[in-house]
Amino acid sequence: SSQLSSLPLQILLYVNGIYYIFYFLATLAMIIYKSQVFSYPDDLLAPDLAVLFLMAILEVPRLYLGFKGNLTEAEAPLGLSLGLTVGSVVLCVYLLLWQTYVLWADVLLNALLLSAYGLESGLKVTAIAAFVS
Amino acid sequence: PADIRDATQARVRSPPAPVTDVARLCVCDLLVAQCDVNCCCDPDCSPEDFSLFTSCSVPVVTGDSQLCSQKAAVYSLDVEANPPERIFKLIDQVNPSIFCIHATNYKQALYLKSPEIPTPENFDQLLDKFGGATFSAEPDSWNLDRDAQNPPDANETSRYEYGVPVQTEDAFLRLPSPVVSSWCSDANPAGFLVNQATKCIRSVSVEKCDSIQALSMLFYINSSILAVPKSSQMVNITVQSIVVQSLNGMRTLLSSSDVLRLPMVLDELCINAVLGVNYHITHTDTGEIIEAAAAFVLGAISKETLSIEQSFEISFTQENTQPVPLSGNPGYVVGLPVRAGFQPQGYPFPAAFLSNKHSQLTILHSTSTQDCLAAQGARAPVLFGYNMISGCKLRITAAMKCQPLAQTLLDVLKGQSFPEYVASFGNSQAQDVLDWVPITQLHISEQNEMVSHTLQSSCQIPVSLGIEVKWTKYGSLVNPQARIVNVTATITTTTLKQLPSGRERIIPITSSVVFTDISSPAEPSYKAWPTIDIKLPFDFFYPFV
Numbered sequence: 001s002s003q004l005s006s007l008p009l010q011i012l013l014y015v016n017g018i019y020y021i022f023y024f025l026a027t028l029a030m031i032i033y034k035s036q037v038f039s040y041p042d043d044l045l046a047p048d049l050a051v052l053f054l055m056a057i058l059e060v061p062r063l064y065l066g067f068k069g070n071l072t073e074a075e076a077p078l079g080l081s082l083g084l085t086v087g088s089v090v091l092c093v094y095l096l097l098w099q100t101y102v103l104w105a106d107v108l109l110n111a112l113l114l115s116a117y118g119l120e121s122g123l124k125v126t127a128i129a130a131f132v133s
Numbered sequence: 134p135a136d137i138r139d140a141t142q143a144r145v146r147s148p149p150a151p152v153t154d155v156a157r158l159c160v161c162d163l164l165v166a167q168c169d170v171n172c173c174c175d176p177d178c179s180p181e182d183f184s185l186f187t188s189c190s191v192p193v194v195t196g197d198s199q200l201c202s203q204k205a206a207v208y209s210l211d212v213e214a215n216p217p218e219r220i221f222k223l224i225d226q227v228n229p230s231i232f233c234i235h236a237t238n239y240k241q242a243l244y245l246k247s248p249e250i251p252t253p254e255n256f257d258q259l260l261d262k263f264g265g266a267t268f269s270a271e272p273d274s275w276n277l278d279r280d281a282q283n284p285p286d287a288n289e290t291s292r293y294e295y296g297v298p299v300q301t302e303d304a305f306l307r308l309p310s311p312v313v314s315s316w317c318s319d320a321n322p323a324g325f326l327v328n329q330a331t332k333c334i335r336s337v338s339v340e341k342c343d344s345i346q347a348l349s350m351l352f353y354i355n356s357s358i359l360a361v362p363k364s365s366q367m368v369n370i371t372v373q374s375i376v377v378q379s380l381n382g383m384r385t386l387l388s389s390s391d392v393l394r395l396p397m398v399l400d401e402l403c404i405n406a407v408l409g410v411n412y413h414i415t416h417t418d419t420g421e422i423i424e425a426a427a428a429f430v431l432g433a434i435s436k437e438t439l440s441i442e443q444s445f446e447i448s449f450t451q452e453n454t455q456p457v458p459l460s461g462n463p464g465y466v467v468g469l470p471v472r473a474g475f476q477p478q479g480y481p482f483p484a485a486f487l488s489n490k491h492s493q494l495t496i497l498h499s500t501s502t503q504d505c506l507a508a509q510g511a512r513a514p515v516l517f518g519y520n521m522i523s524g525c526k527l528r529i530t531a532a533m534k535c536q537p538l539a540q541t542l543l544d545v546l547k548g549q550s551f552p553e554y555v556a557s558f559g560n561s562q563a564q565d566v567l568d569w570v571p572i573t574q575l576h577i578s579e580q581n582e583m584v585s586h587t588l589q590s591s592c593q594i595p596v597s598l599g600i601e602v603k604w605t606k607y608g609s610l611v612n613p614q615a616r617i618v619n620v621t622a623t624i625t626t627t628t629l630k631q632l633p634s635g636r637e638r639i640i641p642i643t644s645s646v647v648f649t650d651i652s653s654p655a656e657p658s659y660k661a662w663p664t665i666d667i668k669l670p671f672d673f674f675y676p677f678v
Contacts, residue, residue, distance in 0.1 A: 033232070038199075039242055102236040104201055 004073045004130050009123040013066045016116050020063075023109050024056050027095065034101045044100045055091040058084055066124065075131045082124050089117050151244060155194045155206045156223055173208035173219050184216035195226055197243045201233035202226070292361055292420030298322035299414070299422070301356040302367065306412075308445050309333055309347065319347065323412070323447050325420070330446040339436050342403030347443075348396050350429055353410050360422050370412075373426035378408060380433050394431060401436050408432040412447040423452060460517060461559020464607065464614025467518035469559065470494070471602070471617070473552035474569065494555060495548050496600070497644045499523040505545050505642050512548050515600070515646050517559075517615065524643035531634040535592035538629070546598040546624070546644050555602075555620045572620045579627040593626035598644040606652035618651065 031048060034040055062084035069078030096102065096110035152158055161172035168178035173189035188210060195205040205226040211218050237243065251259050262268060293299070299306040305322035310331035312318040317333035335347055346352045350372070357367035375387045375394065380402075394405040409430035416422050434441060460469035473494040495512035505525035515521070527542065554569040561568035578593055601621045606613035632638060 030232070038234075041239075044239055097236075098238055100237065100239045101234055101242065102238075103232050104235050105231045107235050108231075 004127075005070050006123055006127040006130070009066070009070050009120070009127055012116065012120050012123060013063055013070070016120060017063050019113070019116065020056075020059050023113055024052070026109060027052055027106070030103060030105060034103070038101055040100060048095075048099055051091050051094050055088055055095075058088050058091070062088060066120070069124075070127060073131050075128045078124055078128050078131070082121060082128075085117055085121055085124070089114065092117065151247070153196070153244075155196060155204050158194050158206075159191070160194075161191045173210065173221075174206070180218060181216075183210070183219040186210055186217070186219070189219075197234075198226075198228060199234050200243075201228050201235050203228075291364075293325040293416070293422065294420060295326045296324045297362065299325055300359045300362050302359070303356050306358060306447075307353075308412075308447055309335075309443065310445070317347065317443060325416075325422075326449050328446075328448045330444070332442055332444045334440050334442050336440045337403070337406070337434055337438060339398060339401065339403045339434055339438075342396050342398050342406065342434065345396075348403070348406040348434075350393055350405070350407055350431070351395065353407065353429075354427055358414075358422055358425050361420070368422050368425050370425045370427050373413065373428045376428070376430045378430055378432040380435060384430070403434040405431050406434050406441070407443065408441065409444040410446075412445075414447065414449050415452050416449055417452055459560045460556070461615065463558040463560050464616060465517040465559040465604070467615075468516050470514040471517050472556035472559070472561065473554060473572075474556070474563065475550075475553050476566075494552055494600070496521055496646055497523045497525065497546060497548075497598075497642075499525060504528070506541065515602075517602075517604075517617075518648055520645070520647050522643060522645040524641055527640045527642050528637055529629070529632065529640060530637045531632045535594065535629055539592070539594045539626075542595050542642065543624075545642065546595055547622075551622075555617055557617050558614070570617055570620055572622050575621060575623040577623055577625045579625055592629045594629045595624045595626050596640060596642055597625045599623045599625070600644075600646045602646065602648045603651045604648060605650070610655050613652070 031045070031052070035045055062081050065077040065081035065084070069075065069081060092110055092113050096107065096114070099106065159172065159174035159176070161169055162175045162177070163169055163172075164177075166177055168182045169175050171186050171188060171190045172178070173183070173186065174191055174194065189208045192209065193205055193207050196203045203226050205224050207220075207222045207224060209220045209222075211220050249255065249259060299322065307319050308321050308323040308329060308331060309317040309319050310321040310329075311333040312321070315334045317335045321331075323329065335345075337345060337348065342348065354370040354372065357369045360366040360368050372390045372393070375390045376384050377387060378384045396403055396405045396407075407429060411428040411430075413426045413428070414422055415424035430444075432441075460466060460472050465471070471494045494515040496515050498511040498513040500507075500511050503524075503526050505527045513521070513523070525545070529538075552572065554571055557568045557570050579596070599622070601619075601623070602617055603619040603621075604615050604617045607616040608614045627640075
């Protein structure tokens, strides 16, 4: 077939977008819960919140570039999206391992997000390979 | 020197490291090197001691239960075995909640903070922080912010408020008063709108008569009063009147009060010494002082006098008003006189009421002689909230005529000018006719058993006056004001039987005032339930309707 756009990548990007909204709200709610129940000094709360909001800011162009690259079969936006994914992965690993309090729910959400990123990255690489050749 | 510092270093020990191993933690191990009873985790206990225990007072020792998985030491007694033995198990306790703490990168999160050990270096700082009666848990930066906001704005206090000290050029308007003992202290400032009267003793001597500042008029009118706090507008204190008191106590009012009379020694007497000052301050309704006047009482001090009593008074009047003493603002204050008045001619068209000191609600004042006819005129004002009863004894002889006696007794009970209206609020103005409550007058006659005989001697004399004042709480729940609703004056009369000549009878005459609280209990009022106002758009069901 002449269609090079990857359907699994499209589905995954779409699902990722919806899941990310849920993930952001849940993580923010849990940080608020932790700050009320546990002892959470301000100088430890600020970096955790900053990482969460930075990840949200990165996610929007990342998903947009992913959609655009896949649908227009262009490898440049897809490559850029892959680069942003690396940044998101780093931030996600921070929230999984180096947050002040890592709850069990945090572990589940972040692990799920990390696996989605990993799968996405694999699919993007194959799509770029398909577009280039 | 260095050796002392080394010695102090050696003495300062760091606090003991916290024990975090649950197998070694034992909260019931209180006795050192001895076995605590029923304490299964006590390392000092031998298996023979364990066999004597009945139960374990501490069954489980765990860390923070919010962790997802943590070690727990479980102690129990196996009573089946013979002899009973202690079982110690180290297990992993799992918290099933999804919000359990899986890991934490903040080491101090789960432990209490170790306190700072005082050393010679940080002792002063610790004393500052914790040395007082209270200390706050907030960090120090909080206090600094509050101090920075503290210096008051110069534009804010542009008027005097109740209780604020009246400021003068140099300091405050002084009203010398006794502080701990009866000796005068000059450091008492006069508060705005606080009417005060004080008396205190000052030590004097004739030789130092002109050098004691507090005896000279100049001391009290020297510095002018600031019209508003922190302003440059001054109000001079004028001399309103000077009264000269002679050594035997006789007072004369001087005709001219312009001349300042300073104390001086004359014939071994110190004359023109200040014995009393009465300040009258006039202010506007916006808290600005516009006039100040002082009335002096000057006297003479003889050589033998070592101390004199000085009396000071200050009163505040609003400009353009008559100083009618208020009994509360607006509700009556317990202990202040009930204000009463008359309605002038012109009824039924209500005009303003006349209310002055002479038309107070008064009650008969018991005297030491207790004779009603002898001590006429002694009356006491009715004070709000104070139930009073007073009386006297009436000696009736055969020669007394009924009608004049009844009239005299009515005068004794009610006084010369019994008012017709009572002010509903403590600050009711004379021109607000609706704020005044009429006094209901009732006449009750005491019935005797022999009813038929009353027709013959129909002479009724009043024997008791009972004033019942019904008041209610008015206004808000947190600051209720007392308001008089109803005043009833009941005169009880009894028949006076004719006495055989030569005999006399003593009848007690009483008058009483009772204050009754008829306030209804406060009803809570709730806000209306919020209503949900949903209106669907007109074409909501478009395809179907």
